[in-house]
Amino acid sequence: MINPKERLREYLDQIIHRFLNTKSLFHELKRINSWSTPDRLETLNHGFYFFQLSVYSMTRIYLVELATMLSESEERSLIDWLKKAREHAKSVCPTRYNPNYKSERESIKAEEYQSIIDQNLSELDLHENVISRIKAWRDKLIAHLDKTFF
Numbered sequence: 001m002i003n004p005k006e007r008l009r010e011y012l013d014q015i016i017h018r019f020l021n022t023k024s025l026f027h028e029l030k031r032i033n034s035w036s037t038p039d040r041l042e043t044l045n046h047g048f049y050f051f052q053l054s055v056y057s058m059t060r061i062y063l064v065e066l067a068t069m070l071s072e073s074e075e076r077s078l079i080d081w082l083k084k085a086r087e088h089a090k091s092v093c094p095t096r097y098n099p100n101y102k103s104e105r106e107s108i109k110a111e112e113y114q115s116i117i118d119q120n121l122s123e124l125d126l127h128e129n130v131i132s133r134i135k136a137w138r139d140k141l142i143a144h145l146d147k148t149f150f
């Protein structure tokens with residue numbers, strides 16, 4: 001990889017934005033679902049098709065984005081980034097925030113950084129069952145794409 005420090009920083013920025021968009025979508029889904037109250041029953045009945053289509057589409061987008069971010073086989077995923085950051089730990093020159101240094105960031109040795117990455121990968125492995133279910137649910141929903149509505 002040419003200039004791994006800069007490339008990995010850009011890559012991480014993309015993953016962070018993907019995560020924030022996914023989280024925002026999840027909050028919007030929760031907000032729409034919170035509208036299902038007896039006080040709003042008449043409004044929901046008038047816009048039933050629109051609300052159902054919106055929830056349907058947003059749920060699928062959410063699942064696709066979440067599964068992509070957590071999948072080992074994807075080109076751009078959190079796991080892929082962690083593996084590349086581990087591989088190029090010396091070139092990255094990692095730092096972390098330390099409140100004792102106030103204005104500067106504290107340097108981390110490459111070995112310690114690799115150890116932190118290994119811990120994060122282990123944490124993700126502990127959730128492999130959930131990640132597999134998310135991917136399976138995504139695949140099932142995409143395989144039956146839009147039959148209900150179109």
